[in-house]
Amino acid sequence: MSRNEGEAGTLAERLEHVRARMAAAAKEAGALARPCELIAVSKTFGEAEILPALEAGQRIFGENRVQEAKAKWPALKVRHPDIKLHLIGPLQSNKTKEAVELFDAIHTIDRPKIAQTVAAEMAKQGKRLELFVEVNTGEEPQKAGVMPADAPAFVAMCREELKLPIAGLMCIPPVDEEAAVHFAFLAKLARELALPGLSMGMSGDYETAVQFGATYVRVGSAIFGGR
Ligand SMILES: *Cc1c(COP(=O)(O)O)cnc(C)c1O
Numbered sequence: 001m002s003r004n005e006g007e008a009g010t011l012a013e014r015l016e017h018v019r020a021r022m023a024a025a026a027k028e029a030g031a032l033a034r035p036c037e038l039i040a041v042s043k044t045f046g047e048a049e050i051l052p053a054l055e056a057g058q059r060i061f062g063e064n065r066v067q068e069a070k071a072k073w074p075a076l077k078v079r080h081p082d083i084k085l086h087l088i089g090p091l092q093s094n095k096t097k098e099a100v101e102l103f104d105a106i107h108t109i110d111r112p113k114i115a116q117t118v119a120a121e122m123a124k125q126g127k128r129l130e131l132f133v134e135v136n137t138g139e140e141p142q143k144a145g146v147m148p149a150d151a152p153a154f155v156a157m158c159r160e161e162l163k164l165p166i167a168g169l170m171c172i173p174p175v176d177e178e179a180a181v182h183f184a185f186l187a188k189l190a191r192e193l194a195l196p197g198l199s200m201g202m203s204g205d206y207e208t209a210v211q212f213g214a215t216y217v218r219v220g221s222a223i224f225g226g227r
Pocket residue numbers: 041043064088089172201202203204218219220221222
């Protein structure tokens with residue numbers, strides 16, 4: 001029995017609803033919007049919730065812990081080799097090997113040590129992941145991510161010294177602030193750094209993110225229910 005049974009509609013209906021709202025937001029934004037993919041954030045949920053999402057055609061999933069993802073996804077990937085897994089939570093350097101083995105993308109490159117270990121592991125495994133630099137746009141002391149002022153030098157170091165294929169920038173706006181301000185800021189910073197990718201927007205603000213040019217939104221509870 002699925003954990004989210006009390007939520008409105010079936011999982012497939014909620015997924016369809018999110019996709020429809022993304023499309024409507026893109027249409028409203030016109031040229032500002034970019035082709036945007038939906039990452040279904042399945043952290044804390046198991047096969048009972050993930051299987052209906054797969055049946056509904058969803059193939060891109062987000063997890064925030066390497067160990068949890070390792071327990072859940074290898075078996076599902078055997079059945080659906082086209083699944084793409086995105087690590088959206090903080091990465092510790094001692095988990096880098098497993099992360100590079102399991103994931104197709106990492107959204108939380110935020111310090112030289114992690115950039116270096118990811119670069120070394122990708123070379124070793126002969127694997128190229130899609131990488132995002134996390135920016136602490138709210139400059140919150142407790143939050144991960146490079147400070148905005150440090151982002152240009154950090155991105156340059158990743159690209160030039162480590163030859164890392166940085167796809168774009170990622171942010172998690174402060175909970176008590178207008179997300180749009182942070183999305184606009186991240187989009188501007190990405191433009192200045194000639195980075196095409198923008199990972200931004202969660203269940204509460206993914207439509208806004210789409211309107212500011214997100215190329216990935218990371219949506220959990222609006223699809224899977226409350227955690
Ligand atoms: C959990 C999480 C999400 C999804 O959050 P919801 O509000 O459930 O959509 C998105 N991004 C990150 C980094 C997360 O940890």
